[in-house]
Amino acid sequence: MTSAALRSRAWKLLEMVTTPLLPSDYLDLVSPLRAGADLRGRIEAVHPETSDAATIVIRPGRGWRGHTAGQYVRIGVDVDGVRLWRAYSVTSPTNRQDGRVTITVKAIPDGKVSNHLVRRAKPGTLIQLDQATGDFVLPEAKPAKVLYLTAGSGITPVMGMLRDTEFNDVVMVHCAPQPQDVIFRNELHDLVADKKLQLTEVHTATDGMLDIARLDELVPDWAERETWACGPAGLLDAAEEHWSEYGMPERLHVERFRPSIVVAGDGGEVTFSVTGKTVDADGATPLLDVGEEAGVLMPSGCRMGICFGCVTPLKAGVVRDLRTGEITEAEPGVLIQTCVSAAAGPCDIER
């Protein structure tokens, strides 16, 4: 018998010992970061960067496969007891000696996760991790000239790149309201002092928003540069238009942070994605009834919110609990009770 087959036999036996739980349920008690466990990380330190941004140092579990500079990682954090998932750019270089990774988080107004991470997260806390992903990365062949065009927290993936790979000729244009809002400002200025970076800071509180036409003046040879841009949608839209206008859209690489503006309204178009049906629903009819009326096979139970026999994944959109008025937004892994939830906007129910 091969060693792999032997191991799987041994594991089966172990499962018989721990049934109905799994051996991993017990192993998680002592070693949540071991190889083979669900990927997790432990927060080891939280370093403030500005008044509303902080860098989180994470020790990833053994299953972490590393990242490429510029990529992001999804993390699951328990905020007020509820697990919430968000994506953040990795800001550490890929060759960090201690194997830790860092993300840098800017607290956005009413942001549940970002405020928790910046202001309340404690070293020692376990978080859930996904493998790093994203194609906002540097090419294998080094370009001769590079431009980084960033604004606000859009600097984070670019900082991962700056720390990771040195280029001969790098220019950065970064926008932030005031000097003290520039994340990593000291480190950037050190790079400038070492002649490793040419930096232009645009302080939007005094200078106003960056007009993309000013690029000719700020970076006269911008058209010769391979450009990576990350920031608010307005800046990125303008940049894409500008690069297209000059006939070189392929030289511009853009990272857009997920626009998560959900406005809860009353009713909306409901898609049952498995069945492939789409119907209009009002804000008062339970999604269970909406589905059944549309001929979708819906799991059901007590029809009054007590038995949890109707829970179904909410793939996209937003729903309202008809009893409490509470709003639930779609996130990976979110299940809703269809018998007491109504559409609060367009939504996608996995049935």
Add this chain to the structure above:
Amino acid sequence: MTAIDPTAHLTAEQIEELGRELDAIRDEVIAGRGEKDAAYIRKVISAQRKLELVSRGVLLFSFFPPAWLVGTAGLSVAKIMDNMEIGHNVLHGQWDWMRDPKIHSTTWDWDHVSPADQWKHSHNELHHTYTNVLGKDNDLGYGIMRVDEDQKWHPFHLGQPLWNFINACFFEYGIAAYDLELGKNLNKRRRKDPEFRARAKAVGRKIRKQVLKDYVIHPLLSGPSFLPTLAATFTANLVRNVWTHSVIMCGHFPEGVQVFERRSIKGETRGQWYLRQMMGSANISGSKAMHFMTGNLSHQIEHHLFPDLPSNRYAEVAVKVRALFDKYELEYVTGPLPKQVFSAWRKVFRLSLPNKKPKGTTPAREQELVAA
């Protein structure tokens, strides 16, 4: 179904007002759910796993009598925690709001021979929706006992104290059979129904796994302690079964608890549904440890009003619920465990014998009950 309706003094408006007041209690707890509650259930789960691990470890040396005693006691408590404060409550969806896929009603499995999904259907859906409605809620007597004067007596009921005792000792198997609706499904035609067969197969698989673990694998791992470990696991299962059976008997069987007719729930309003839960359930009074070991089912009334609220919040909810009972002049049936268990058993004995037809029972209604 007593001749005198203990809710007769309430007007329809009062009943709806009562419903609104209960909704307000529920909303307040939901708004306040948070980190502390999540930490609570995680701590309980972790403690249960450690206790089970240590107890099973001690039982490896159970040829040594003190080790047998300690290991058996620990395993009994671990099994009770698994079934009551953790399993029952997680499977109710009480912790689904945490969005932790590992502590969720859709993924949880328990140390019990009834598969979680079958139990959720018969318990969460049927029992909790149709609480104490004769013919709809089979928890009333589990289909083997007569628990109300209005139910027709049959000579079979003479043996019900014995049936109940056997059910207590092997309660998890009783529940599995009950979730399968075994009595109803064993006749020739239904037995072949593919859906029933699939469910019976699932129960068979679960039983095989549980039995293999408790009565083969762990005793074998104990080597020279094979027999003492076997005896220890059997004892722990027995203790757990008798304990859970006793707690559950106290929930709906003691004197003073009301039973309802099928037609009484036609067009039931939210307020009326709440009222039925209030009159159909009974509590156990006692210490914090008692509440914990019953999985907070000692707060059965509160649990039936709000089956999906986290169990650690029932104690604070109980104060407010009890105030509503007082305000609306309703009887809050509660008492210490021995008193409630005695009361429930007395009813089992009393109704094993035929009784005079209660006043106000029309022949038509009796027929309906027989049909149920």
